Amino acid sequence: MRRQPLPAWADIILIPIINITLALLVAGVVIALIGENPFKAFAVMFQGAFGYAEGIGYTLYYATNFIFTGLAVAIAFHAMLFNIGGEGQAYIGGLGVALVLLTFDHVLPFWILLPLAIAAAMLFGAAWAAIPAYLQAYRGSHIVITTIMFNFIASNLMVYLLVNVFIVPGSMSPESRVFDQTAWLPTVHDFLARFGIDVAASPLNLSFVIALIAGVFVWLFVWHTRWGYAIRTVGFSEPAAEYAGISAKKIIMLTMLISGALAGMAGINEIMGVQHKLLLDFVAGYGFTGIAVALMGRNHPLGIVLSSILFGALYQGGADLTFEMPNISREMVTAIQGFIILFSGALTYMSRPWLERLFGLFVREKSTEEVPHGR
Amino acid sequence: MASTDTTSSELTLAIDLRNISKSFGTVQANKHVNLKVEAGTIHGIVGENGAGKSTLMSILYGFYEADAGEIYIFGKRTPIRNSSDAIAAGIGMVHQHFMLVENFTVLENVMLGAESGAMLGRSITDAAAELDRLEREFGLAVEKDALISDLPVGQLQRVEILKALYRGARILILDEPTGVLTPQETDQLFAILRSLREQGTTVIIITHKLREIMVLTDQVSVMRQGEIVASRVTSETSREELAELMVGRKVRMSIDKTPAQPGEALLRVENLSVHDHYGVARLDRVSLEVRAGEIVGIAGVSGNGQSELLDVLSGILPPGEGEVLINGHTVTPEHATNPEQVRSYSVAHVPEDRLKRGLVREFIAAESAILGYHNASEYNGVFLTKPSAIIDHTHHLMEAFDVRPAHPTLKSANFSGGNQQKLILAREMDPGPKVLLVGQPTRGVDIGAIEFIHKQIVAMRDEGSAVLLVSGELDELMSLADRIIVMFEGRIVGEVAASEADEKMLGLMMANAHTPTSTVSEEVPA
Numbered sequence: 001m002r003r004q005p006l007p008a009w010a011d012i013i014l015i016p017i018i019n020i021t022l023a024l025l026v027a028g029v030v031i032a033l034i035g036e037n038p039f040k041a042f043a044v045m046f047q048g049a050f051g052y053a054e055g056i057g058y059t060l061y062y063a064t065n066f067i068f069t070g071l072a073v074a075i076a077f078h079a080m081l082f083n084i085g086g087e088g089q090a091y092i093g094g095l096g097v098a099l100v101l102l103t104f105d106h107v108l109p110f111w112i113l114l115p116l117a118i119a120a121a122m123l124f125g126a127a128w129a130a131i132p133a134y135l136q137a138y139r140g141s142h143i144v145i146t147t148i149m150f151n152f153i154a155s156n157l158m159v160y161l162l163v164n165v166f167i168v169p170g171s172m173s174p175e176s177r178v179f180d181q182t183a184w185l186p187t188v189h190d191f192l193a194r195f196g197i198d199v200a201a202s203p204l205n206l207s208f209v210i211a212l213i214a215g216v217f218v219w220l221f222v223w224h225t226r227w228g229y230a231i232r233t234v235g236f237s238e239p240a241a242e243y244a245g246i247s248a249k250k251i252i253m254l255t256m257l258i259s260g261a262l263a264g265m266a267g268i269n270e271i272m273g274v275q276h277k278l279l280l281d282f283v284a285g286y287g288f289t290g291i292a293v294a295l296m297g298r299n300h301p302l303g304i305v306l307s308s309i310l311f312g313a314l315y316q317g318g319a320d321l322t323f324e325m326p327n328i329s330r331e332m333v334t335a336i337q338g339f340i341i342l343f344s345g346a347l348t349y350m351s352r353p354w355l356e357r358l359f360g361l362f363v364r365e366k367s368t369e370e371v372p373h374g375r
Numbered sequence: 376m377a378s379t380d381t382t383s384s385e386l387t388l389a390i391d392l393r394n395i396s397k398s399f400g401t402v403q404a405n406k407h408v409n410l411k412v413e414a415g416t417i418h419g420i421v422g423e424n425g426a427g428k429s430t431l432m433s434i435l436y437g438f439y440e441a442d443a444g445e446i447y448i449f450g451k452r453t454p455i456r457n458s459s460d461a462i463a464a465g466i467g468m469v470h471q472h473f474m475l476v477e478n479f480t481v482l483e484n485v486m487l488g489a490e491s492g493a494m495l496g497r498s499i500t501d502a503a504a505e506l507d508r509l510e511r512e513f514g515l516a517v518e519k520d521a522l523i524s525d526l527p528v529g530q531l532q533r534v535e536i537l538k539a540l541y542r543g544a545r546i547l548i549l550d551e552p553t554g555v556l557t558p559q560e561t562d563q564l565f566a567i568l569r570s571l572r573e574q575g576t577t578v579i580i581i582t583h584k585l586r587e588i589m590v591l592t593d594q595v596s597v598m599r600q601g602e603i604v605a606s607r608v609t610s611e612t613s614r615e616e617l618a619e620l621m622v623g624r625k626v627r628m629s630i631d632k633t634p635a636q637p638g639e640a641l642l643r644v645e646n647l648s649v650h651d652h653y654g655v656a657r658l659d660r661v662s663l664e665v666r667a668g669e670i671v672g673i674a675g676v677s678g679n680g681q682s683e684l685l686d687v688l689s690g691i692l693p694p695g696e697g698e699v700l701i702n703g704h705t706v707t708p709e710h711a712t713n714p715e716q717v718r719s720y721s722v723a724h725v726p727e728d729r730l731k732r733g734l735v736r737e738f739i740a741a742e743s744a745i746l747g748y749h750n751a752s753e754y755n756g757v758f759l760t761k762p763s764a765i766i767d768h769t770h771h772l773m774e775a776f777d778v779r780p781a782h783p784t785l786k787s788a789n790f791s792g793g794n795q796q797k798l799i800l801a802r803e804m805d806p807g808p809k810v811l812l813v814g815q816p817t818r819g820v821d822i823g824a825i826e827f828i829h830k831q832i833v834a835m836r837d838e839g840s841a842v843l844l845v846s847g848e849l850d851e852l853m854s855l856a857d858r859i860i861v862m863f864e865g866r867i868v869g870e871v872a873a874s875e876a877d878e879k880m881l882g883l884m885m886a887n888a889h890t891p892t893s894t895v896s897e898e899v900p901a
Contacts, residue, residue, distance in 0.1 A: 220758075220759060224759045224760050224762070225755075225758060225759055225760055226749050226750050226754075226755050226760060229742065229745075229749045229760065230749065232735075232737075232738075233735055233738075233746070233749075236735045236736070236737045236738070237731065237732075237735050237736070237737075239728070239731040239732045240731065240732050240733070240734065240735045240746060242691055242714075242732070243689075243691060243714060243724070243726050243732040243733070243746075243747065244714060244715075244746045244747040244749070245690065245713050245714030245715030245716070245717075245718065245747060246715075247713070
């Protein structure tokens with residue numbers, strides 16, 4: 001009956017583990033139902049994600065995208081804003097990268113192109129978030145609705161641009177030309193090869209490091225700057241922000257601009273690091289997955305990096321699974337990923353009340369003091 | 376007159392509450408309350424804010440369940456666990472804040488939740504007919520196809536009453552029904568309530584306006600600190616007696632305080648008006664002055680413009696009309712300001728609502744301790760904050776104001792109310808502001824802390840600050856303030872020197888029943 005507020009370690013470690021276990025349990029039942037051995041399937045997935053260098057490379061390459069989009073969702077959430085538009089912001093961020101590279105790839109050296117491309121990714125992503133942010137702050141249109149809408153607008157805009165503007169004349173596929181090779185982000189295997197370390201080729205590139213730097217930046221910004229302080233004040237208590245003289249409107253703008261810029265950075269990984277050209281649908285749902293990543297990572301950069309790697313492993317291990325076990329289709333893998341997202345994202349706190357009661361059984365102290373705090 | 380004979384059909388008790396008690400944590404909101412309301416009468420419940428009136432009525436309407444006690448409705452023991460139980464027992468409630476769907480019509484609002492079937496067609500015809508009958512019977516004219524968002528406040532209240540009657544209410548509870556009404560609308564409401572009484576409905580009205588009690592009710596019960604301290608037949612009592620009962624006769628806490636040495640005016644308000652989004656005047660041509668070295672107290676029943684006054688002075692709310700001169704800086708509707716700028720004028724503000732505004736519950740104490748001052752150069756480098764400077768400063772504040780436990784990294788929510796308040800006071804008073812705005816400095820604070828807080832405020836005054844003090848505690852105003860200004864419905868209705876004030880006089884002024892010599896204000900006609 002009596003509930004005990006959970007200690008921090010249970011909140012941060014135990015609940016995610018319980019949620020993933022539950023998800024694997026349900027997924028395992030489904031795999032068993034189609035006549036395959038779930039233990040073998042999970043072993044294959046794990047092996048595919050972490051068992052060999054190329055697999056690890058792919059896992060971290062996917063994780064790079066998730067770190068960017070997850071951070072984008074998280075920073076917005078600290079101001080109690082739900083940015084569903086990471087998908088569109090990443091898409092437009094990629095457009096910014098492509099514009100810079102298509103214009104300057106034969107002219108400028110790499111070390112000038114890189115900061116330009118990063119600036120463009122951030123600027124374009126931020127710009128795509130700016131309009132919903134303005135509508136929320138000054139017109140009261142709900143940010144969830146407007147960011148969703150802007151995903152569709154981004155999608156259609158990109159189709160138009162690729163079909164009518166960027167397409168290589170005479171080509172049948174809506175893609176831009178390939179950038180000059182000097183403008184490509186160095187991959188990790190190339191980089192390591194220079195030191196004589198031979199690693200199997202994978203798309204993992206420099207942007208993984210940039211993603212980790214972005215994580216450190218977000219951590220510092222949210223918890224160790226006055227702007228982060230203002231963001232959290234608005235997120236926790238608008239009356240307190242109003243009292244303190246913090247303008248919620250300005251904070252909404254600021255937060256969403258940073259959020260959009262972070263999402264836009266996914267374009268660096270995809271366009272400059274992997275595809276080396278602008279093409280359709282390169283975002284492939286990374287923006288949406290970022291929501292689950294942020295939820296699971298408790299909106300903390302460290303948690304986001306860890307959950308990004310988990311989701312990267314799901315993507316990569318899932319791809320291997322379809323090779324190894326032909327009975328398990330791509331859709332099946334998507335379903336397994338779906339279970340994990342469902343249990344650790346949407347149902348994050350499902351197990352919490354039970355766990356609190358369980359703790360209440362063991363801990364017999366004055367537990368009337370405080371209600372457990374949110375999120 | 377009151378009868379306990381429940382078998383008599385003449386004098387049936389519509390409501391008989393026996394020994395109702397209710398606590399919220401350590402706060403006892405209702406203590407062994409016994410209340411008898413005769414059927415077919417209008418019964419008033421008066422009391423100061425926090426006296427437990429609303430809690431008692433919420434128990435009757437099933438929002439809260441009483442910890443102990445029994446409820447008898449029309450002589451029958453009736454357990455009320457939720458509002459459906461209350462409605463089934465024939466109780467209807469009109470809330471202070473209307474609970475209507477803005478973009479529904481009157482008819483849709485009235486039938487909401489009481490539809491007679493899955494298909495709306497028949498419900499609508501039935502409801503329309505019933506609504507017509509009710510409107511005719513009780514003289515409650517409302518256009519039933521009008522959209523709620525198009526109706527004025529007085530009409531909305533009628534819709535709430537119709538909603539209750541439509542559900543078969545024989546007992547109608549109104550919580551502060553006249554708070555948002557104009558005097559004319561109030562008169563119309565009273566006419567409606569009287570006609571409801573003629574038709575046999577029992578009416579309970581919660582208010583703190585004594586004038587309304589005297590004009591409208593048959594009987595009145597007075598609540599103070601969670602208890603019913605008296606019940607009277609209205610015709611046999613007076614405003615004076617009720618005011619005395621309401622406020623109580625507590626011993627005035629003595630504070631060692633020398634006479635004020637007022638200097639120049641640091642805060643001057645001229646003809647300040649503010650209207651809310653209903654167009655109701657929350658501040659109505661307010662003019663006042665606070666000089667260096669004096670404490671000016673604002674008395675008034677909560678909701679009569681004191682909060683808005685603090686909000687305008689602290690820069691949260693822009694002035695609607697008029698002018699504010701604050702430590703040499705002019706604020707007008709054309710030149711509005713913001714809280715951060717006001718702080719830079721050496722103004723500090725201790726907000727009335729400490730949990731919502733004064734601090735952020737989720738923050739650690741050190742973070743709450745810089746709320747509003749978070750941009751100050753001593754806490755910030757070029758990009759990063761200086762955590763050690765913030766922690767050190769919090770240590771200093773906690774020591775100076777005896778905040779316990781003195782742990783700057785403890786979450787704000789985990790401090791007791793008194794210690795939260797001391798932390799806020801420390802934050803606001805430590806910079807040594809020239810103008811100090813204080814709202815409810817000791818609300819929910821234990822006795823020991825109250826004394827400490829009072830001393831600090833007086834010390835601030837003696838150092839030459841101008842202090843504006845808003846408080847619901849008359850004792851506090853009388854012992855702390857040098858002058859007391861009384862507000863009623865957004866106006867200043869009187870001013871007295873604290874040395875000449877007593878509870879009864881202030882109580883009457885707060886209910887706008889008595890006009891002192893210094894300020895002229897006309898009585899609202901009944």
